Structure formats: C-alpha cells, structure tokens
Amino acid sequence: MRRVAIVGAGMTKFVRRAHETAKELTFEASRLALESCGMKRQDLGCVVHGTAPDAFDGFHMKGEFLLDGSGGFGKPYMRCYVGGGTGVFAPIHGFLHVASGLFDTCLVVCEEKMSSCQPHPQGAFISIFDHTTERPLGPNLLWIFALEMNRYMSVHGIKLEDIARVSVKNKGNALDHPSAQLGEKLTVEQVLQSEIMAWPVHRLMVSPTSDGAAAVILAAEGVAEKLTDKPVWIQGVGWNLDTAYWTNRDLYYPEYVEKAARMAYGMAGIREPSKEINFAEPYDPFAYKELHHMEGLLLCGKGEAPRLTADGVTARTGNLPTCPSGGLLGVGNPIAAAGMMKVCELFWQCRGEAGKRQIPGPPKRGVAQAWGDLMQVGTVLVVGSEKPKT
Amino acid sequence: MSQPSQTPGTALRAEDFSSGRVITVRDRLFTRYAWDAGVAIGRYLAGLRRGVILGSRCPKCDRTVVPVRSFCERCFSALVDEVPLTDRGTVNTFSVTYVTWDMKKLEKPLIPAVIEIEGASKGCGILHLLDPDLDPKTVKVGMRVRAVWKGTRSREGAITDIRHFARLEEGAGA
Amino acid sequence: MIPHVETNQDLRAWPGDIPVEHLYTAGPAGDAALRAMKERAALLGSRCNACAVTYVPARYFCERCFARLNETVDVPARGIVKAVAVVSEDRDRKPLRKPVVLGLVALEGATGVFLHRLGVKKLDQAKVGARVEAVWKPPEERTGSVEDLLHFRVV
Ligand SMILES: [Zn+2]
Ligand SMILES: [Zn+2]
Numbered sequence: 223m224r225r226v227a228i229v230g231a232g233m234t235k236f237v238r239r240a241h242e243t244a245k246e247l248t249f250e251a252s253r254l255a256l257e258s259c260g261m262k263r264q265d266l267g268c269v270v271h272g273t274a275p276d277a278f279d280g281f282h283m284k285g286e287f288l289l290d291g292s293g294g295f296g297k298p299y300m301r302c303y304v305g306g307g308t309g310v311f312a313p314i315h316g317f318l319h320v321a322s323g324l325f326d327t328c329l330v331v332c333e334e335k336m337s338s339c340q341p342h343p344q345g346a347f348i349s350i351f352d353h354t355t356e357r358p359l360g361p362n363l364l365w366i367f368a369l370e371m372n373r374y375m376s377v378h379g380i381k382l383e384d385i386a387r388v389s390v391k392n393k394g395n396a397l398d399h400p401s402a403q404l405g406e407k408l409t410v411e412q413v414l415q416s417e418i419m420a421w422p423v424h425r426l427m428v429s430p431t432s433d434g435a436a437a438v439i440l441a442a443e444g445v446a447e448k449l450t451d452k453p454v455w456i457q458g459v460g461w462n463l464d465t466a467y468w469t470n471r472d473l474y475y476p477e478y479v480e481k482a483a484r485m486a487y488g489m490a491g492i493r494e495p496s497k498e499i500n501f502a503e504p505y506d507p508f509a510y511k512e513l514h515h516m517e518g519l520l521l522c523g524k525g526e527a528p529r530l531t532a533d534g535v536t537a538r539t540g541n542l543p544t545c546p547s548g549g550l551l552g553v554g555n556p557i558a559a560a561g562m563m564k565v566c567e568l569f570w571q572c573r574g575e576a577g578k579r580q581i582p583g584p585p586k587r588g589v590a591q592a593w594g595d596l597m598q599v600g601t602v603l604v605v606g607s608e609k610p611k612t
Numbered sequence: 613m614s615q616p617s618q619t620p621g622t623a624l625r626a627e628d629f630s631s632g633r634v635i636t637v638r639d640r641l642f643t644r645y646a647w648d649a650g651v652a653i654g655r656y657l658a659g660l661r662r663g664v665i666l667g668s669r670c671p672k673c674d675r676t677v678v679p680v681r682s683f684c685e686r687c688f689s690a691l692v693d694e695v696p697l698t699d700r701g702t703v704n705t706f707s708v709t710y711v712t713w714d715m716k717k718l719e720k721p722l723i724p725a726v727i728e729i730e731g732a733s734k735g736c737g738i739l740h741l742l743d744p745d746l747d748p749k750t751v752k753v754g755m756r757v758r759a760v761w762k763g764t765r766s767r768e769g770a771i772t773d774i775r776h777f778a779r780l781e782e783g784a785g786a
Numbered sequence: 787m788i789p790h791v792e793t794n795q796d797l798r799a800w801p802g803d804i805p806v807e808h809l810y811t812a813g814p815a816g817d818a819a820l821r822a823m824k825e826r827a828a829l830l831g832s833r834c835n836a837c838a839v840t841y842v843p844a845r846y847f848c849e850r851c852f853a854r855l856n857e858t859v860d861v862p863a864r865g866i867v868k869a870v871a872v873v874s875e876d877r878d879r880k881p882l883r884k885p886v887v888l889g890l891v892a893l894e895g896a897t898g899v900f901l902h903r904l905g906v907k908k909l910d911q912a913k914v915g916a917r918v919e920a921v922w923k924p925p926e927e928r929t930g931s932v933e934d935l936l937h938f939r940v941v
Contacts, residue, residue: 235621241634242622242846243813249847250620256852263852280641280808290849338808340638344713345806353647353800354657355679356739358772365724365739368707373726376705376753401619420709421748434621465685469726470677470736473705570615577615624811635820635930640807642877649798657798769798 223321225610227446227453228313230259231566233436236403236554239337240433244279248291248333251435251559255329256293259439259449266439267325269294271301272312272332274557274594277346279335292331304463305350306507306594308332309436309561310601314459316440326445331437334556343431350596367428368420370473370597371510375422377474378525380513382422386413387531388509389426392545395538396552398578401563403432403554413509427509432554436562438569443609454572457587458492458604460485468596479518479591479600486589486602487520490610495520499604500585501571502542503564505593506549515591516544518600543581546571561592561601568605655694656680657769663761665774667732669693678732697731699759700780704728704737708748720744727757727777740771743778756780818858819843824930827922831861831896842896843932863920864941865893870904870912887912891938905937916940 232254234240234247242250248271256263271285271292281287285301292299302308302315309332316330336343347363374380387410396405408426416426439449446453460482465471483495492498504515513527521542522530530536536544547553547567550560567590570576574584587606593599628634649657652668656679659666667678668691675686680694706725710718723742728735742751743760757777767773812820815832820843822830831842832855839850842861847854869890874882887906890899905921906912918938928934 231615233615233619235619235623237621237623239624239811240621241624241628241811241813241817242620243811243816246813246815246846247621249852253847253852253854254616254619277641277804277806280639280806280810291847293849293852295849338810340807340809342714343806344715346804348713349802349804353645353802354649354653354798355771357800357802358770359724359739359741360722361724361739362709362711362713364711365707365709368709369705369724369726372707372753373705400615400617401621417710418708419711420707422707467677467681467685469704469738472735473726566615575615577617622814629809632930635812635817637810637812637931638807639810641804643804643806645802645804646799647802649800654798 224323225443225455226317226320226440227443227455228438228569228605229441229446229449229453230255230261230439231437231569232258233401233559233563233566234434235401236432236434236556236559238403238430238432240335244281244333244335245288245291247335247433247435248288248331251333251437252291252293252329252331255331255437255439261327261439261449263293265327266293266297266329267327268298268319270312270316270319270328270330271299272303272308272330272558272562273301274303274305274308274334275346278339278343278557280338288333293329298325304594304599304601306505306557307561307592307599307601308558308594309563310565310590310592310603311461312558312562313438313440313565313603314461314601317456317459320440320442326442328440329437330440330562331435332558332562333435334559335433336431336556337433364420364423366468366597367508368423371422371508373473374510374514380525380528382414383410384528384532385427385510385513386410388506388512389413389551391531391537392506392512392549392551395546395579396548399548399553401434402548402552404430405548405552423508429507429550429555432556434554434556434559436559436566438562438565452573454569454605454607455609456603457606457610458486458488458490460602461600463595463599466596466598468598473597475524476514476518476593476600478598479515479593480520482600482602483519486604490604492604496522496542499587499589500583501546501581501588502544503547503567503588503590504544505561505591506545506551507555509551511593512545512549515593519589519591519602538579538581546576546579546581561590564590564592565603572605572607652680652682659696660771660773661767661769663764665697665699665729665759666694667697667729667736669695675733676731677736678729678738697729701727701729701737701757701777703751703753703755703757705753706742706751721748723748723751725777740774741776743776746779813846815844815846815855820930823932823934824928829861829863829893829920831859833857833859839897840895842893842900861896862894865891865900865918867904867912867914867916867918868892868899870914872909872912885909889918889938891918902935903937905939911940
C-alpha cells in the first residue's frame with residue numbers, strides 16, 4: 223500500500239436550515255477543500271461521497287444526485303454509507319482508493335440536509351427498528367440512546383453531572399469554531415435543568431439536527447508533498463460492525479469501536495493509545511457518547527472517561543484534548559458531514575491552523591471516530607504529522 | 613492556508629419560509645410497505661399468540677438467543693431448535709420517555725426497557741415496555757419483571773400480545 | 787434450507803410507512819430562476835464563460851469547471867423539440883383521461899435540453915424537430931414554480 227496524506231480541507235457552516243440546496247452545500251465544501259491546496263476539480267483522480275439515509279434530504283440515489291456538487295462529474299465516483307459512521311467511513315474509502323495505487327488524489331466529501339425532512343428527521347430514523355418485533359411498540363431514536371446511556375451509567379455508577387460536563391465542554395469549545403451552530407457558554411446546572419426528553423437524556427445533552435457539508439483532499443506520497451508543505455498523514459484506519467440483534471449484547475461498552483480502534487492502532491504502530499495519541503475527536507451526538515467512545519478507543523479504562531472529563535484532562539488545555547472542535551454537540555450534526563468535520567479538525571489541529579481552537583504543540587497525532595446504525599458501527603481514523611513507516 | 617473564518621452556508625429562519633422570501637417545494641415520498649415477518653419471526657409470533665416467548669438454541673455456541681432466528685450470527689450455523697423460555701425477566705436498562713418521535717409531548721410517559729428473558733443466555737433480551745402505572749422513580753436496572761399478556765382472544769400473533777412487563781413481586785413466580 | 791410454511795397463520799405481513807415528507811429549498815440560484823418565471827415570465831439561465839455553457843434554469847455552480855456562477859442571462863423561451871413522450875397512465879398505472887405529452891426542448895442559447903409538457907391538439911403535432919415556444923400562466927396564477935410555464939406550443 224502507498225502512504226496517503228490529507229492535503230486540504232473545507233466545510234460549510236452547520237445551520238439548522240440552510241438556504242443552499244444539498245448540491246450547493248456539497249459544492250461549497252468541495253470547492254473550499256480544493257482551494258485550500260490549490261487544486262482544481264480537473265486535477266482529481268477520483269471522488270468519494272459519504273451521505274446518510276436518502277430519506278433525510280428526500281432524494282433517492284442521493285449519491286448520484288449529489289455527484290455534480292461533489293466534483294465527481296465524469297470521474298470514478300463512489301458513495302459509501304454506514305449511518306452516522308459514514309463521516310469517518312468515507313475518508314477510509316478514499317484512503318483505500320489512493321493507497322491501492324489506483325488514484326493519486328481523491329476528494330472525499332460528506333453532506334446532509336436534514337431540514338428537508340418534515341415534520342422531523344426522526345420520521346426516517348423510526349424505520350431502523352425491526353418492523354415486526356420493535357416498531358409496533360412505538361420506539362423512536364431517543365429510546366436507544368436513553369437505554370444505552372442508562373446502561374452505561376448503571377454499570378459504572380456514573381452520575382448525570384459527569385455526563386453534563388461533556389455538553390458544557392463541547393458547546394463551549396464550539397464558540398471558537400467559525401462553522402458552529404450551537405456554541406454556547408453553559409453550566410452543568412443549566413444542562414441538568416434542561417427538559418428531560420427520554421430519561422436520562424436531557425435536551426442539552428443532544429446534538430441538533432443540521433444542514434451542512436465538509437470535505438478533505440487525499441493525495442499519495444510523492445504527490446502530497448507537491449500540493450502542500452504540511453501534509454497530514456493517515457497512519458491507521460479501522461472499521462467494525464456489531465450484530466444488529468442489539469438487545470442480545472451489553473450496551474455499556476462499544477466493543478465494535480474497540481475492534482475498529484485496534485485495527486487502526488495496529489496499522490499505526492500504536493501500543494499505548496492514551497500516551498501515543500495527543501488529541502481525540504470521538505463521536506458525540508449525545509453527551510455520554512463522547513465518554514463511551516473514549517473508552518472504546520482505549521484512551522482510558524472502562525468507566526474512567528467521566529473522571530478524565532471532571533479533572534480537565536479532556537479540555538483543550540488538558541493532556542488529552544477531546545472534541546476541541548466543539549463536536550457534534552456544539553458544531554452541529556449533519557450526520558455524515560459531522561464525522562467529516564472531525565476529520566477536518568484533525569487536519570487543522572495537526573497543521574497548527576485551528577485558530578482560536580488550536581491545541582498547543584501543535585499536536586503530532588490525533589484520532590477521529592464516528593458511530594452509527596443500531597449502536598453498531600465504529601469507524602476510526604488516526605492521522606499525524608509524521609509519515610507512517612510502512 | 614488556514615480554515616477560513618467566514619464559511620459559506622446561509623441560515624434560514626421560520627419567517628423566511630412564512631413570508632415567501634425563499635421559494636420551497638413540498639413533496640411526499642410514496643413509501644407504503646408490507647414487511648414479511650419471515651420464517652423465524654413467524655414462529656416467534658405464533659408463540660406469542662399461545663402466550664409463550666420462544667428463543668433459539670445454538671448448541672455449537674452453547675447459547676440461547678431471543679427472539680427466534682434461523683441462523684446464529686456468531687458461528688453462522690442454521691438454527692433449528694426453537695425453545696420455550698419463561699415470560700419473566702430482568703430489566704437490563706430502561707428509559708422514561710416524554711416525547712414522541714416528532715417531538716410532541718406524551719400525555720403519560722412511556723417506560724421502554726431491554727428485558728433479559730429468563731431461560732435465554734445472560735445478556736439476551738428483548739425491547740418492550742414496562743407497566744406505565746409504575747412510578748418511574750421505583751424502576752431500577754436489575755428489577756425482576758413478568759409479562760402481562762392480552763386475553764387469549766385478543767392476541768393476534770404480535771409483539772403487542774404482551775401488553776407490557778410488570779414488576780414481579782417478591783416470592784411470586786419463582 | 788427454508789422450511790415449508792404449514793399454515794397460513796405463520797404468514798404475517800406488517801403494513802407500515804416511513805412517515806416523512808420533504809420541504810425543499812431552491813437555493814439562491816433556484817430562487818432567482820423561479821422568481822423570474824413568476825415575476826417576468828422569463829427563463830433565467832447561468833452562463834459559464836470558461837466552459838462556454840449556459841445552464842437553464844440558473845445554477846449556483848458549474849459542475850464542469852467547478853466555478854461559482856454569478857452571471858445570469860435571460861434565455862428566449864423557445865426552441866426545438868428533441869424528444870417526445872406520450873404518457874397515458876398515471877403512476878399507479880391507471881389510464882389518464884387525456885394523455886400528457888412531454889418534450890425535451892433545446893432552448894435557443896442554452897446548453898442541453900429543458901423538460902416540460904408540449905401543448906398540442908393532435909398527438910402527431912408533437913414531433914421531434916418541431917419549433918415550439920413557451921405559454922405562461924397569467925401573472926396572478928404564477929407562484930414561482932416550474933408550473934408557471936403551462937407548456938410549450940408548436941409555432
Ligand atoms: Zn452459534
Ligand atoms: Zn464552467
């Protein structure tokens with residue numbers, strides 16, 4: 223396999239309702255990513271598009287529909303999709319395209335326009351439950367998050383305050399992100415006093431629905447160095463899916479995330495993730511998910527993530543800054559684009575270009591992770607300023 | 613080149629729609645389905661009609677799963693042995709939900725739970741609802757529960773043939 | 787090894803739907819094009835000089851060279867029929883009372899073709915190569931929709 227670097231990145235604002243169409247949002251993110259490394263659409267070897275259910279935007283064959291805005295017209299083009307995990311799955315696809323030697327460069331763009339979906343995007347989520355054994359009970363997406371969160375809290379004796387701290391941190395971090403939808407200075411009390419939607423989930427522990435797009439450009443070794451003097455190398459990729467029989471496994475721990483992480487770390491030669499990784503962008507559509515995923519990513523032991531958060535270790539100034547971008551809780555959650563936003567954050571942080579969000583250093587190595595489907599998929603990407611050995 | 617401080621993307625407000633400042637089109641997908649229950653779940657439903665919760669036994673993995681399925685997703689062998697389980701269980705996790713999927717307030721909260729069914733292997737459960745008259749404050753992970761069935765005549769071979777799961781009182785149904 | 791179904795009680799189908807409808811925005815360029823139809827009974831296009839292409843209706847970007855398109859042009863609402871289809875059933879395959887005639891019209895000065903209905907008295911008037919022009923709804927009936935254009939008629 224050839225070594226592959228991220229050489230450019232771009233994203234739109236994440237907003238509740240965008241005026242721009244899905245294609246136009248996709249175009250803006252793609253254009254910015256191309257401009258950031260001085261490339262033209264015509265220079266691209268191939269294009270990968272990541273986008274979640276067609277039912278959100280309300281276009282079937284959404285990948286094909288968004289082709290023009292993705293810069294994929296007349297080129298080898300591929301859409302990929304694993305629900306919320308798509309945002310990190312798409313760059314893994316892009317990596318494989320380039321690492322295989324098939325292409326020298328690849329634009330990877332992710333988009334979602336959830337505001338099109340009326341009366342609420344949850345209408346599309348309902349159909350992820352089994353039609354015969356679960357849907358007649360009237361479930362909605364909040365149920366599975368609430369059930370998983372309660373399980374996680376019950377097994378480890380975690381308190382609501384521990385979870386609320388993640389909302390405070392991430393929404394606070396997002397104040398410094400120019401694309402953020404919900405940057406806000408909050409207190410733990412405010413989070414705990416917000417409406418209970420599905421106990422133990424409070425409104426301020428939930429990411430918003432959003433419209434937006436984000437993109438990166440990947441290039442092979444030898445090409446990357448010509449496009450930028452600061453390539454950010456992909457050191458490891460991993461993905462894994464657990465069984466869809468989600469009531470037959472213990473939700474307190476995301477084993478599939480651990481498996482994906484071990485795959486990526488093995489490739490990156492990482493033995494002690496908590497020491498060898500400088501910062502992390504775990505998937506945080508709900509506040510507890512950041513903690514859950516830090517544990518799955520082996521950045522701390524099981525049940526230990528709340529303490530790291532309380533001790534300030536995961537703050538931007540801490541030893542293991544986590545979601546310095548502001549995460550999905552703060553920047554917003556246009557499903558596939560949200561995971562890609564995390565990959566963009568790794569790129570900007572490793573290059574020292576994250577502006578007010580910059581972690582001192584700049585950091586040498588970061589991990590991004592996304593999650594999705596029926597609490598089922600983990601997608602992991604490790605990047606760093608050092609070129610991988612193999 | 614750093615991330616630009618001004619990024620594209622134009623946020624709209626409700627007034628932009630109501631005033632007609634932006635032009636919109638409304639449309640509905642024609643998405644009516646008839647989903648087959650299938651072979652294994654067909655049997656599971658027939659069991660429910662008889663007031664029995666059925667699982668499947670994988671001898672190779674020494675594991676009993678619920679609901680019935682035609683293959684073991686671990687060892688990938690075909691499963692033919694369906695086994696009756698009890699209609700009692702333990703709350704593995706639960707929620708108290710106050711809103712519907714389209715974010716309308718529920719008049720009375722629902723208490724969905726994952727219930728580990730006694731007779732199935734540890735950790736194997738189903739999604740169902742707990743007795744809505746339970747005081748949510750008294751619901752605990754680890755609480756033992758039993759199925760409350762609809763009357764024989766009104767059962768139709770559906771997951772809703774179990775009305776809900778109620779607290780199993782101490783000393784009962786051991 | 788799929789076992790036989792022994793009684794029809796083993797068969798059960800679950801009716802359901804995915805309860806979503808969609809509210810689409812037209813975006814900045816789409817808004818301008820639809821407003822031109824409503825307010826001026828005009829077809830608005832976008833010009834990409836680099837690619838020597840005029841898109842109708844107006845677009846936000848050029849998918850060829852990937853530039854943002856800022857220059858709009860009025861394109862004459864007339865052209866030549868390139869393809870015809872006569873639709874005699876609705877989407878549930880019920881016969882229509884009156885067939886709908888669709889045409890792909892190559893507009894003068896635009897790249898590609900434009901899809902709309904052809905307004906013809908007799909089906910044999912709808913021919914490839916026929917010269918057609920737009921018939922607009924009266925101003926008070928126009929809403930900012932592609933339906934503001936009633937059909938193309940043969941000239
Ligand atoms: Zn097995
Ligand atoms: Zn052009």
